[in-house]
Structure formats: structure tokens, C-alpha cells
Amino acid sequence: MNTPKQNCLTGACPPIISRNMHTIKLSEGSGGREMQSLISEVRKRFPETSAWNNLRDDAATFPIGKEKHIVFTSDSYVVTPIFFPGGNIGKLAFCGTVNDLAVIGAAPTGLSFSCILEEGFSKDEFFEIIDTIASLSKQTGIPIVTGDTKVVERGGVGKIIINTSGIGITKHILSDPIQVGDRVIVSGGIGEHGTALLAKRFELESSIETDSKPLHEELIATGPFIKQAKDITRGGIAAILNELAEKNDAGIAVEEELIPLHDQVRALTEILGIDAYSLACEGRFVCITSPKNAEKTLSILRKFNPSASDIGKITNEKNVTIQTRYGKTLLAVPSGNIVPRIC
Amino acid sequence: MNNSQLISDIKATAANMGEVRIMEVCGGHTNTVMRYGLRNVLPSNIKLISGPGCPVCVTSQRDIDAMIEIALAGIKVATYGDMIQVPGTKMSLADAQNLGADVKMIYSIDQILDETDRVFFAVGFETTTPMTAKLLQNGIKVFSAHKVMPPAMRVLTKEMRLDGFIDPGHVSTIIGSDVWGTMNIPLPQVISGFKPDQLLHSILLLLKLIQNKSTAIINDYPEVVFPQGNIVAQNLIKNTLKSADADWRGIGTIPLSGLTPIDAQLDARIVYANLFKNIESVENTSCRCGEIIRGLAEPKDCPLFGTVCTPQNPQGACMVSASEGACAIAYKYGKSLSEL
Numbered sequence: 241m242n243t244p245k246q247n248c249l250t251g252a253c254p255p256i257i258s259r260n261m262h263t264i265k266l267s268e269g270s271g272g273r274e275m276q277s278l279i280s281e282v283r284k285r286f287p288e289t290s291a292w293n294n295l296r297d298d299a300a301t302f303p304i305g306k307e308k309h310i311v312f313t314s315d316s317y318v319v320t321p322i323f324f325p326g327g328n329i330g331k332l333a334f335c336g337t338v339n340d341l342a343v344i345g346a347a348p349t350g351l352s353f354s355c356i357l358e359e360g361f362s363k364d365e366f367f368e369i370i371d372t373i374a375s376l377s378k379q380t381g382i383p384i385v386t387g388d389t390k391v392v393e394r395g396g397v398g399k400i401i402i403n404t405s406g407i408g409i410t411k412h413i414l415s416d417p418i419q420v421g422d423r424v425i426v427s428g429g430i431g432e433h434g435t436a437l438l439a440k441r442f443e444l445e446s447s448i449e450t451d452s453k454p455l456h457e458e459l460i461a462t463g464p465f466i467k468q469a470k471d472i473t474r475g476g477i478a479a480i481l482n483e484l485a486e487k488n489d490a491g492i493a494v495e496e497e498l499i500p501l502h503d504q505v506r507a508l509t510e511i512l513g514i515d516a517y518s519l520a521c522e523g524r525f526v527c528i529t530s531p532k533n534a535e536k537t538l539s540i541l542r543k544f545n546p547s548a549s550d551i552g553k554i555t556n557e558k559n560v561t562i563q564t565r566y567g568k569t570l571l572a573v574p575s576g577n578i579v580p581r582i583c
Numbered sequence: 584m585n586n587s588q589l590i591s592d593i594k595a596t597a598a599n600m601g602e603v604r605i606m607e608v609c610g611g612h613t614n615t616v617m618r619y620g621l622r623n624v625l626p627s628n629i630k631l632i633s634g635p636g637c638p639v640c641v642t643s644q645r646d647i648d649a650m651i652e653i654a655l656a657g658i659k660v661a662t663y664g665d666m667i668q669v670p671g672t673k674m675s676l677a678d679a680q681n682l683g684a685d686v687k688m689i690y691s692i693d694q695i696l697d698e699t700d701r702v703f704f705a706v707g708f709e710t711t712t713p714m715t716a717k718l719l720q721n722g723i724k725v726f727s728a729h730k731v732m733p734p735a736m737r738v739l740t741k742e743m744r745l746d747g748f749i750d751p752g753h754v755s756t757i758i759g760s761d762v763w764g765t766m767n768i769p770l771p772q773v774i775s776g777f778k779p780d781q782l783l784h785s786i787l788l789l790l791k792l793i794q795n796k797s798t799a800i801i802n803d804y805p806e807v808v809f810p811q812g813n814i815v816a817q818n819l820i821k822n823t824l825k826s827a828d829a830d831w832r833g834i835g836t837i838p839l840s841g842l843t844p845i846d847a848q849l850d851a852r853i854v855y856a857n858l859f860k861n862i863e864s865v866e867n868t869s870c871r872c873g874e875i876i877r878g879l880a881e882p883k884d885c886p887l888f889g890t891v892c893t894p895q896n897p898q899g900a901c902m903v904s905a906s907e908g909a910c911a912i913a914y915k916y917g918k919s920l921s922e923l
Contacts, residue, residue: 257655257683261674265681274895442690512690565586566779567620572915 273573275474294415296487298340298471299408307411311346313337314405322365322399325436326449330369332522333402334376335454336473342456343469343525344415346408351377353387354403359394369400380454382406414459414527416467418488422554423534425466427458427525428545429500430477434519435508442512448504453523458544462527465537469527475574478517480526481560482573494552494571496564517562518574528554589783590624596790597626603793604630604744605786606878608736609751610637611777617912619779629786632878633909635735635834636751638707638728639665640876640900640908643830644866646728647671649859650704653726653851654684656858661687661695662704663711669903670896672864676704692718699723702851708732710753712824712842713816719823719849726851727843730829733766734840740770743877747789749782750774752804759812760802771797776804832900833872867891872899875909882913889914 268278283296293301299313317333334351341348353373357366377384432451439446459469468488472480477499485492501516509516529537534550541548555561562571597603607613613633616622622631635641648671654660660676667676667688680686687695692714695701705715705727712729719725732754739745750763750772760774771792775785785803792799802808820842829841844850869887874880882888882901892898894911901910 257657257679259655259673259682261678261682263681266677267668562620564619564779566590566783567623569617569620569623570915 294344294413297344297415299344299346301344301413309410309413311341311344311408311410312405313340314403315340316401316403318398318401319437320398321440324440324450327452328369328372329400329402330372331376331452333404334373335452335522337404337406338380338382338454338456339471339525341406341408342459343471344410345412345459345463346410347460348382348406348408348456350383350385351404351406353384355389356397356401357389357391358397358399359391361399366400376454380456412463414463414466414469418467418490418528418554420490420554420556421531422467422528423531423550424492424494424552424554425527425529425534425537425541425548425550426477426500427455427527427541427548429502429505429547430472430521430524431505431509431516431519432502433522434476435505438512438514439508444508444511446504446508448502448508451521451523455523455525458541459525461540462537465533466527466529469525471525472521474520476518476520477526478515478571478574481571484526484528485558485560489558491555491557492552492560493555494560494562496562498549498551500547500549515574517571586780586783589780589787593783593787593790594626596787596794597629600628600790600794602628602630603790604632604746605749605789606632606634606739606745607749608634608636608732609754610640611751611753612749612775612782613637615777615779615782621779621782632745634739635831635876636708636732637908638711638730639669640903641730641831641833642666642669642706642728643832644671645830645864646726648862648864650726651676651679652859652862653702653855654679654686655682658855659685659687659698659701660704661689661701663706664688664690666704666706695723696721702726705729708751708754709757713757713819716819716823719844719846720819722849724849724851724854725844727824727841729824729842730831730840731842733768734837735831735834736768737766738834738837739877740768743879745770746793748772749785749789752776752808755804755808755812757813757816759810760800760808761810762812763800769798772800774802774804774808833876867898870899872901875901882910885910
């Protein structure tokens with residue numbers, strides 16, 4: 241039998257790749273509609289538990305005594321490239337889990353750190369990632385308390401996959417009911433993480449760095465004034481606003497001119513034909529406050545990030561709209577993988 | 584002129600006109616229209632009809648199926664981002680990649696300029712053709728689904744009632760503004776840029792031409808579109824590609840509306856013909872993409888829309904491109920275009 245390669249050069253080889261289509265697709269991890277549908281398919285197969293709450297949120301909660309709740313979350317991290325302007329996969333893994341606890345209102349008390357490494361992965365790079373996590377742990381006072389390491393054969397996982405889980409405690413779970421007219425506030429410029437990765441991937445010159453950072457201090461400071469919060473991750477602000485609207489069975493109306501967008505993010509996404517509102521952040525959140533508390537919340541957030549902005553309000557329509565300088569249009573949930581347009 | 588002035592001028596001009604049907608040919612313009620909600624600032628008698636200018640949408644299912652067969656045969660392929668997700672009869676290139684095929688998404692041809700063992704699936708109009716020409720010069724095999732715009736525009740003016748065209752800006756940077764006058768298109772045209780103000784300004788100019796029953800062509804994007812176009816790019820194309828008939832998804836075969844490599848040894852359609860000569864490409868017969876692309880039907884008129892045909896499982900061209908396809912946009916926004 242000829243080798244497939246020889247055959248193919250003459251254009252005569254049969255297809256050599258299996259056509260079983262019932263497989264996991266990349267788009268099912270991209271933060272859009274497909275991922276949501278996969279998650280709910282998984283979730284509904286697991287039995288519900290009576291004592292745990294907020295099972296569909298960023299972190300689940302478990303009441304202890306009358307006043308407090310344990311908050312628990314877990315997340316896995318894969319990213320290409322693993323080092324990028326302003327950070328690396330370790331920073332994402334630390335901050336991501338801290339932030340999932342923080343948006344529920346919890347002060348994180350400790351994290352686990354597990355990784356799957358690939359044979360041949362540079363030890364220098366590995367320890368650079370570890371040192372990043374160590375310095376964040378020191379800086380925030382949130383310890384790494386347990387973990388696990390596995391090594392797989394070359395080609396198995398693309399250098400490194402990290403999982404972190406975290407536990408925190410809160411008195412006030414951030415899931416208060418919202419009302420029409422409540423304000424929607426974003427904690428800083430959006431899409432910077434996604435833009436930093438794209439710039440590196442496409443070798444475009446920019447000074448944009450990842451926005452990845454721990455958000456627990458911002459959320460603890462604003463906690464008493466806000467009703468709900470959600471960190472902006474994959475799917476960008478477009479996905480997160482739609483999730484918030486859907487979860488609350490409400491609508492959100494935002495104004496484009498109020499959404500903080502760094503000039504370089506605007507320029508690079510325009511060059512690449514990518515929607516900035518669908519780009520990932522790793523250190524930004526959206527929160528909902530009463531109109532009365534909006535100014536207070538904003539003034540606290542601006543101490544952490546001057547570009548924090550009140551971008552819109554809760555409506556009784558069941559969609560997310562964006563008022564541009566011209567007309568009003570819908571800010572839809574991203575679908576498929578986020579890829580550049582051709583022209 | 585600021586945008587509120589532009590909008591009020593458009594309203595004033597349109598006030599004494601009947602229904603005006605303007606086609607924005609280029610998918611990039613459609614994207615601007617949707618992105619900035621321009622449809623709902625225009626007076627209701629101005630109908631913007633999205634043309635066949637989304638290169639991904641008009642790539643035929645047969646071409647996609649052929650390319651998938653090449654990829655599934657274990658041959659390395661590459662194409663632009665948008666194209667990867669477009670469904671063929673049984674799957675998309677993204678699905679093929681998911682099954683293990685080597686499908687590289689590129690943004691620039693620089694990424695594959697020295698990969699002579701990779702086949703490039705070339706799509707797009709005159710804007711992206713020079714890059715393909717460069718690959719051919721470098722000895723890289725190309726499966727060309729390239730199309731040229733004017734023949735399709737001529738077909739559309741015969742088939743449907745249109746009052747004027749917003750001509751594609753980036754296509755014009757390559758072919759130049761003068762050449763539009765030689766295309767036998769019997770309607771007024773304005774070459775437009777892609778910023779919302781530029782597009783509104785071009786719409787205003789076009790309305791005035793329509794009002795004056797003029798068939799003039801105005802270059803309203805002179806900062807990048809020159810009368811003779813980009814001669815270097817034109818020569819590059821002339822030396823590597825030749826005219827050919829092309830299949831347009833939803834429209835059919837249009838004579839001499841495509842481009843194919845001059846060098847048969849670099850033409851993947853010829854080199855790998857055995858891989859896909861026996862495949863059957865089946866377009867869903869209930870799909871009304873052809874009419875929707877030509878502005879003769881709305882997404883909601885199609886029996887498949889939102890049921891069998893969704894962005895996750897598109898049946899036709901209009902559901903394909905998330906940012907430019909009429910059905911994908913309508914689905915995403917939960918409304919048909921006329922309501923937006």
C-alpha cells in the first residue's frame with residue numbers, strides 16, 4: 241500500500257480522516273451560545289443538591305450558620321500564546337478564580353493549583369509561570385493551599401494546562417433582585433486582554449497589555465452598594481450583558497459612547513475586523529446598582545481604574561441594545577469562534 | 584458635515600422621493616449599516632438592500648465541499664478566518680479541522696508564503712486577489728473561489744428593481760474608479776468608504792443622483808481610491824490569474840465572474856481533481872438564499888429560517904457570515920432586516 245502522502249501528491253488518495261461528527265468543537269469553549277448549551281446539557285445530567293445555591297453562577301454557595309456562606313469555584317486555563325503582553329497563563333489562572341469568587345461577593349481565603357504539563361516543556365517557562373502566581377499570592381495575601389501535577393507525553397496538551405479552584409466566605413451574596421432603571425457599570429476599559437493576545441498572535445505592534453488582575457478589592461469595596469456583578473471573560477461584554485439580562489429576565493440598554501474602549505483596542509479590532517465587544521477581558525467586571533448608589537459605586541471604582549463608566553440601564557425589554565452615535569442596534573451574543581472578517 | 588446634519592439632509596432629500604432601492608454591494612458596508620444601526624436613522628422610503636458582496640456567503644457549496652475533501656485527504660490547507668466556519672454539504676472546514684485535518688486560519692499571506700506543501704483556499708473579491716497572486720508567484724497551490732464584482736452587479740440590475748449602487752470601496756482601491764464607467768451598469772453609483780459618516784455621505788450623494796435621473800459615478804472615497812487604481816496589484820493579478828466562469832452560492836453560474844490560476848500546476852482544482860470529482864454537493868432546496876441575496880425575499884419568508892437553519896447549523900449562504908449574512912444578522916437580532 242502506498243503511503244497516504246505519496247498518494248495525495250498525485251491527488252489519488254482516499255480521505256484518511258474519520259468523519260464521525262459527534263465530537264466536541266472548539267466553538268463549544270468560546271464563551272458564546274454553543275458553550276452555554278454544552279454547559280446546560282452537562283448540568284442537567286447532574287443531580288441538583290439542596291444545600292448548595294447559585295449553581296449556574298460563577299461560583300456556588302453553601303450556607304454556614306445563619307449569616308455566612310462558603311463560596312466555591314473552579315476553572316481551567318488554556319491559552320495561546322502562554323506568555324503575552326502584560327502576563328502569562330499563571331496570572332490568568334490566579335486572577336480568574338479569585339474573580340469568580342469576588343463577583344459573588346466573597347473574600348477569597350485560599351486557592352488550589354493543579355497543572356498538566358507536557359513532556360519537553362521548558363522548565364524556565366514553567367517556573368516563570370509559578371513565580372507569577374507566587375508573587376500574586378504574596379501581593380494579595382491569598383495562599384495556594386493544595387494542588388496536583390501531572391505530566392503527559394509530548395503533543396498531549398500544548399505545553400501546559402492549569403486548573404485553579406478557590407474558596408471564599410461572604411455575608412452578602414451578590415444576587416439581589418434588580419429593577420428597571422437600575423444602572424449598569426463597567427469597571428474599566430474592555431477588550432484589552434483579547435487585543436493583547438491578538439496583537440501578539442498576528443504580530444501587530446501595540447502597547448496594549450492584558451487587563452488581567454485580581455478584582456476582589458474592587459468588589460469588596462463596592463459590595464455594599466451593588467446588587468449583582470459578573471466578571472467579563474470569554475465572549476466579552478456582549479456575552480456578559482446578555483447573560484445578565486437573561487438571568488434577570490430583563491433587558492439592558494447601553495450607550496456606545498459611554499463604553500470605555502482604549503484607542504488602540506478600537507484601532508486593532510477595526511484593522512482585524514473583530515468586534516471589540518466580543519473580546520475577552522480578564523480583569524474587568526460589570527455590576528448593577530440602584531440609580532441612588534451609582535455615583536458612589538463609580539467613585540470607588542475610579543480609584544482603582546479611572547476609566548470605570550456608567551454605561552447604561554436595566555430595561556423591561558428582553559434584549560441588550562446599544563445606542564450608537566447613529567442608531568440603536570442589538571448587542572447580540574457572540575456565536576462561533578471569534579475570527580477576523582475577510583473584507 | 585456632522586452626522587446629524589447628514590441625516591437631516593438625507594431626510595430632506597428623500598422627502599419628495601418615492602421608494603428608493605439602494606444596494607450596498609460590499610459586505611463591509613452591510614457590516615457598517617448593522618454595526619451602527621444606520622437602517623433606523625434612514626427615512627422609511629430608503630431601502631438598503633445588501634448585495635452579494637460577502638465573499639464568504641457567495642462561495643459555492645461545491646467549492647467548499649471540494650476543499651473539505653482535500654483537507655480530509657491529509658493535505659495541509661489554509662484560508663481566511665471567516666471561511667473556516669462556512670458549512671458545505673456535510674461539514675465545514677472547522678469541522679474537518681476538528682476531525683484532525685490541518686486547516687490553518689490566516690490573516691495575512693505572510694503566514695504561509697513559504698509553505699509550498701499547503702493549498703490556499705482563495706476567496707474574496709478584487710481586494711484579496713493580489714495576495715493570492717503573490718502566493719502563486721511563490722509557487723503555492725491555490726484553489727481559487729475568487730470573484731469579480733461587476734458581472735454580478737450587471738446580473739442583478741437585470742433581475743431586480745434597483746435605483747442605485749453604493750460601490751465597494753476596497754475593491755475600487757485595486758481596480759480604480761475610472762473602470763466603473765466601462766462596466767455597462769445602467770444605474771448611478773457612488774464609491775464609498777466604510778466609516779458610518781462616509782457611508783451616510785455617499786447615500787446622500789446617491790440620492791441626489793437618483794433624484795436627477797443621472798447615471799453618473801462619483802468617487803466619494805478619493806483618499807484611497809484613485810482613478811487608475813493600484814497598477815502594481817493589477818499587474819500581479821494579470822500575470823498569475825485568468826478569467827473564468829464562477830459559481831455564486833444562491834445566484835448560480837455567472838460567466839467570466841471568477842479568476843483561476845494561469846499555471847495549471849498550481850491550480851488545486853486541477854491538481855487534486857480526483858479527490859472531489861465524485862462528491863455530491865446538495866444545497867437544501869427549501870433554502871431561499873438566492874432570493875434573499877437578491878433582495879427578493881426576507882429571512883422570515885424562508886421556511887427553514889430559525890428552525891432547520893440557524894447560525895450553529897446554517898443551511899444556506901445568508902446564515903453563514905455572522906457579520907454580513909442577511910439571515911445570520913436577522914437571527915442574531917431576533918428580527919428581520921426590515922424591522923431593524
